[in-house]
Amino acid sequence: MSADTSIAGVAAALPIPNLDTDQIMPKQFLRGIDKAGLDRGVLYDLRFDANGAPRSDFVLNQPEYAGCRILVAEQNFGCGSSREHAVWGLVQLGIRAVIAPSFGEIFYSNAMNNGLLLIVVAQLDVDRFMNDVRNPATNRIDIDVARLQVRSRTHLAKFAMSARHRQMFLDGLDLVGASLASVEAIAAFERKHWEEQPWLQSVGAMVRARVC
Amino acid sequence: MSRTLYQKLVDSHCVQRLDEEHVLLYADLHLMNEYTSPQAFAGLRQRGLPVRRPWQNVAVVDHIIPTHPLKHRVIVDPASALQASNLARNCELHGIPLFDTNDPLQGIEHVIAPELGMIRPGMVVLCGDSHTTTYGALGALGFGIGTSEVEHVLATQTLVHRVASNMRIRVDGRLSVGCTAKDLVLHIIANIGAQGARGYVVEFVGEGIAALSVEARMTICNMAVEAGARGALIAPDDVAIEYVSARAPDMKRHLPRAIEQWRKLRSDDDARFDVELSFDACDVGPRVTWGTSPDQSVPIDERVPDPARAGSPQQREAATRALRYIGLEAGASLDGLAIDRVFIGSCTNARIEDLREVAKIVGDRKVDPRVRAMIVPGSGAVRDQAEAEGIAARLIAAGFEWRQPGCSMCLAMNDDVLRPGERCASTTNRNFEGRQGRAGRTHLMSPAMAAAAAIAGCITDVRRLESSHVR
Numbered sequence: 001m002s003a004d005t006s007i008a009g010v011a012a013a014l015p016i017p018n019l020d021t022d023q024i025m026p027k028q029f030l031r032g033i034d035k036a037g038l039d040r041g042v043l044y045d046l047r048f049d050a051n052g053a054p055r056s057d058f059v060l061n062q063p064e065y066a067g068c069r070i071l072v073a074e075q076n077f078g079c080g081s082s083r084e085h086a087v088w089g090l091v092q093l094g095i096r097a098v099i100a101p102s103f104g105e106i107f108y109s110n111a112m113n114n115g116l117l118l119i120v121v122a123q124l125d126v127d128r129f130m131n132d133v134r135n136p137a138t139n140r141i142d143i144d145v146a147r148l149q150v151r152s153r154t155h156l157a158k159f160a161m162s163a164r165h166r167q168m169f170l171d172g173l174d175l176v177g178a179s180l181a182s183v184e185a186i187a188a189f190e191r192k193h194w195e196e197q198p199w200l201q202s203v204g205a206m207v208r209a210r211v212c
Numbered sequence: 213m214s215r216t217l218y219q220k221l222v223d224s225h226c227v228q229r230l231d232e233e234h235v236l237l238y239a240d241l242h243l244m245n246e247y248t249s250p251q252a253f254a255g256l257r258q259r260g261l262p263v264r265r266p267w268q269n270v271a272v273v274d275h276i277i278p279t280h281p282l283k284h285r286v287i288v289d290p291a292s293a294l295q296a297s298n299l300a301r302n303c304e305l306h307g308i309p310l311f312d313t314n315d316p317l318q319g320i321e322h323v324i325a326p327e328l329g330m331i332r333p334g335m336v337v338l339c340g341d342s343h344t345t346t347y348g349a350l351g352a353l354g355f356g357i358g359t360s361e362v363e364h365v366l367a368t369q370t371l372v373h374r375v376a377s378n379m380r381i382r383v384d385g386r387l388s389v390g391c392t393a394k395d396l397v398l399h400i401i402a403n404i405g406a407q408g409a410r411g412y413v414v415e416f417v418g419e420g421i422a423a424l425s426v427e428a429r430m431t432i433c434n435m436a437v438e439a440g441a442r443g444a445l446i447a448p449d450d451v452a453i454e455y456v457s458a459r460a461p462d463m464k465r466h467l468p469r470a471i472e473q474w475r476k477l478r479s480d481d482d483a484r485f486d487v488e489l490s491f492d493a494c495d496v497g498p499r500v501t502w503g504t505s506p507d508q509s510v511p512i513d514e515r516v517p518d519p520a521r522a523g524s525p526q527q528r529e530a531a532t533r534a535l536r537y538i539g540l541e542a543g544a545s546l547d548g549l550a551i552d553r554v555f556i557g558s559c560t561n562a563r564i565e566d567l568r569e570v571a572k573i574v575g576d577r578k579v580d581p582r583v584r585a586m587i588v589p590g591s592g593a594v595r596d597q598a599e600a601e602g603i604a605a606r607l608i609a610a611g612f613e614w615r616q617p618g619c620s621m622c623l624a625m626n627d628d629v630l631r632p633g634e635r636c637a638s639t640t641n642r643n644f645e646g647r648q649g650r651a652g653r654t655h656l657m658s659p660a661m662a663a664a665a666a667i668a669g670c671i672t673d674v675r676r677l678e679s680s681h682v683r
């Protein structure tokens with residue numbers, strides 16, 4: 001196994017439901033053609049004021065939460081836009097895992113594709129974790145991926161993870177590589193599919209040529 | 213075994229079953245834009261891989277593009293210009309069809325794809341953009357994907373898809389005068405919540421849906437994602453088949469055979485849905501969002517709800533936070549709330565039908581002088597059509613800015629941005645904090661309601677305006 005089976009460290013509470021990817025990575029950071037410098041953009045309007053100065057009242061700017069590796073968030077974290085920049089930025093900022101009652105679905109896939117661990121636990125568990133990590137004295141969380149459990153100072157919860165996602169996280173499964181191994185199956189599918197529905201073959205080029 | 217329409221589409225595109233939850237799903241069409249694709253092409257280059265099926269891809273410059281009224285567009289911002297030229301270079305390199313900055317048919321990806329006849333019933337369509345759900349209006353399964361997945365699609369023309377659960381939403385009855393598909397979908401989202409459909413592909417059925425035009429259906433499916441839906445579907449009927457047939461002359465030879473297949477694209481009578489919900493279109497009034505999540509809306513004649521009465525502590529906190537951001541108090545009336553800006557645009561509501569509706573409401577009245585009102589057509593074709601119909605001239609005379617197509621102030625990645633504190637009546641799909649500009653305040657509504665707001669200078673009930681208007 002290439003990745004650690006455990007993630008431990010300082011955790012911060014983000015008690016905002018439906019925290020969307022527009023807020024996690026605002027538009028002005030989407031102008032690149034690479035992935036560089038996205039750590040600066042993470043939760044920008046929450047972390048920085050209108051002049052770009054850090055907001056001292058925001059949890060990630062407080063010294064007790066320096067080096068934060070885990071976020072405890074509310075339901076539907078990462079909803080909205082499909083921008084994977086949100087995940088790249090979190091990873092660049094040093095975030096290794098997010099714990100929440102639920103996640104936006106595209107965000108979930110994006111996180112899995114980048115080794116950002118997303119842990120779904122019940123609202124009651126999240127409440128307990130949040131309670132603990134809001135106090136700087138008890139803001140550490142331990143995640144054991146092998147045992148599928150999360151532990152804070154006063155609470156322990158089990159979580160589920162599909163075998164596939166567990167493997168992706170632990171072994172860094174290369175999806176493109178894996179699917180390319182199925183290239184024969186893809187080609188066979190295409191032959192049959194286009195025989196049945198010839199109007200679906202090369203539809204992009206066909207339309208582009210027609211409307212030229 | 214009986215199946216839902218969604219299950220049929222998954223089955224007909226399943227290259228391989230990967231495990232209990234996942235299938236390798238074939239994509240008939242993959243749409244790309246300039247800001248979620250660059251890193252995918254870079255990844256491909258790193259691996260030394262070709263694009264498997266370049267002709268089943270289409271790229272569009274839409275998110276960053278300036279919309280100023282000048283005919284020839286120059287992207288001034290260097291980073292954005294680089295995104296556009298980079299996309300053009302990637303398309304050229306791989307032979308991918310492109311609608312570039314100054315292409316007369318350029319437009320928002322989800323507007324041009326159906327209008328140019330690219331979307332056909334029974335397709336699987338992928339795009340690095342969450343509103344790909346739009347294509348459900350034509351019985352095509354559309355999924356928004358991330359950039360890693362874009363790379364995967366480029367390399368393999370497939371997606372590793374986690375199979376979703378099935379939800380059916382029935383809409384009985386008909387919308388009343390002054391109410392539109394936008395109001396209906398806002399009504400549904402407000403009832404089920406921003407994650408009410410998370411994990412589901414939603415099939416919309418019933419008289420209230422059947423009565424809608426294809427464009428109105430697109431508005432519904434487009435915004436299904438704001439309830440968290442993975443996908444949305446409406447079984448193709450005569451209206452949908454007519455729409456596609458008229459726009460896809462290249463498939464004429466196959467049309468009879470295709471139509472025969474398209475008619476089978478429906479859930480079996482005894483198909484099992486995991487969740488069934490129903491609504492009555494008669495209950496829908498013109499709606500306006502009061503908060504910072506698309507599920508926070510009320511009918512115009514109701515007041516801003518009191519956070520204290522929200523269901524859970526989390527909802528209470530969210531509502532309180534939203535009201536603080538938007539600058540409103542519990543119990544406030546949205547009717548009469550002054551606005552600074554009106555934005556009519558986006559893949560939710562910038563099709564020709566939307567602009568016709570706006571023109572109808574505006575009539576010979578003028579935009580309130582305190583308001584800056586912009587119209588950004590969804591595509592070059594929509595813009596041309598509106599000009600040909602005389603709509604553009606009428607709206608310009610009324611005081612609207614008539615601009616070039618693009619995403620514009622739907623996500624404000626170009627220079628169309630709200631200033632801090634500005635309040636905007638918007639036909640877009642997301643009222644998130646900062647979406648239209650830092651500290652900007654967005655109120656989502658229908659094109660008719662936005663037109664009424666432009667004239668009144670405040671959010672107002674379009675039904676009142678309509679009845680007061682002497683034609």
Ligand code: SF4
Nearest residue numbers: 343558559619622623
């Ligand atoms: S119009 Fe808005 S929602 Fe639609 S694709 Fe553009 S930015 Fe996304």
